[in-house]
Amino acid sequence: xxxxxxxxxxxxxxxxxxxxxxxxxxxxxxxxxxxxxxxxxxxxxxxxxxxxxxxxxxxxxxxxxxxxxxxxxxxxxxxxxxxxxxxxxxxxxxxxxxxxxxxxxxxxxxxxxxxxxxxxxxxxxxxxxxxxxxxxxxxxxxxxxxxxxxxxxxxxxxxxxxxxxxxxxxxxxxxxxxxxxxxxxxxxxxxxxxxxxxxxxxxxxxxxxxxxxxxxxxxxxxxxxxxxxxxxxxxxxxxxxxxxxxxxxxxxxxxxxxxxxxxxxxxxxxxxxxxxxxxxxxxxxxxxxxxxxxxxxxxxxxxxxxxxxx
Numbered sequence: 001x002x003x004x005x006x007x008x009x010x011x012x013x014x015x016x017x018x019x020x021x022x023x024x025x026x027x028x029x030x031x032x033x034x035x036x037x038x039x040x041x042x043x044x045x046x047x048x049x050x051x052x053x054x055x056x057x058x059x060x061x062x063x064x065x066x067x068x069x070x071x072x073x074x075x076x077x078x079x080x081x082x083x084x085x086x087x088x089x090x091x092x093x094x095x096x097x098x099x100x101x102x103x104x105x106x107x108x109x110x111x112x113x114x115x116x117x118x119x120x121x122x123x124x125x126x127x128x129x130x131x132x133x134x135x136x137x138x139x140x141x142x143x144x145x146x147x148x149x150x151x152x153x154x155x156x157x158x159x160x161x162x163x164x165x166x167x168x169x170x171x172x173x174x175x176x177x178x179x180x181x182x183x184x185x186x187x188x189x190x191x192x193x194x195x196x197x198x199x200x201x202x203x204x205x206x207x208x209x210x211x212x213x214x215x216x217x218x219x220x221x222x223x224x225x226x227x228x229x230x231x232x233x234x235x236x237x238x239x240x241x242x243x244x245x246x247x248x249x250x251x252x253x254x255x256x257x258x259x260x261x262x263x264x265x266x267x268x269x270x271x272x273x274x275x276x277x278x279x280x281x282x283x284x285x286x287x288x289x290x291x292x293x294x295x296x297x298x299x300x301x302x303x304x305x306x307x308x309x310x
Contacts, residue, residue, distance in 0.1 A: 048143050072148065074087040107135075110130045111138075210237070
């Protein structure tokens with residue numbers, strides 16, 4: 001009897017070991033060779049200017065700059081239930097930033113959440129949204145980043161509790177939550193709407209804060225998409241008909257809010273939303289107003305309608 005138990009335990013242990021080895025092999029990602037110091041990349045002025053606008057839309061500096069730090073040098077602490085994640089230096093410094101990253105390495109990080117050395121990135125970096133960006137826009141963003149002044153600064157190392165500190169485990173999370181690939185236009189809508197959808201769902205990564213998360217901390221889709229979430233302890237309100245705003249928003253309200261961070265009947269952009277406000281979101285506003293007319297009337301009229309209780 002004892003002999004049988006030992007055999008069962010032995011085979012079980014062997015099966016677990018084989019499974020772990022198999023998972024490790026399946027999740028392994030190769031390093032991408034760094035750029036040589038002699039490599040000289042050239043980018044057009046138009047491409048760099050486009051990349052600057054895209055970086056502003058994606059709010060790169062908001063997460064990649066620690067308080068009092070130099071822009072885009074990283075080090076911002078993001079507290080999560082399992083520890084602290086620190087953002088990385090995305091200036092083109094070769095030692096502490098992305099100066100040694102080729103475009104293929106940058107693209108892999110943006111589309112698949114894997115860095116140049118083959119390490120999985122934590123989804124606090126919203127690559128599940130960034131993956132939807134077009135090749136042209138990713139190339140422009142890369143051009144702008146690599147054209148900025150390199151700044152040598154080594155951010156603190158991310159510190160997470162076991163087993164969340166094992167980055168290989170993110171491969172399983174990606175299998176469940178990541179759908180890599182650029183977003184395709186919806187033929188049922190016009191070009192402006194599609195442009196807005198592309199920016200909202202991609203670099204704008206609105207759903208990263210405004211969608212609820214499931215038990216695995218992946219964004220919930222379907223009707224839950226953009227139905228409200230939590231960001232840094234702040235409530236991120238629904239951007240759909242699930243909104244509990246006592247006064248309906250209209251197009252002009254949203255336009256004013258995204259441009260200035262303030263609208264008379266809805267207040268001021270506060271908390272994590274404060275730094276997000278910028279003038280580059282006209283298309284995003286058009287999409288939101290077009291998708292959910294019940295809560296975001298497409299008309300720009302100034303009249304307001306109080307929501308009826310359900």
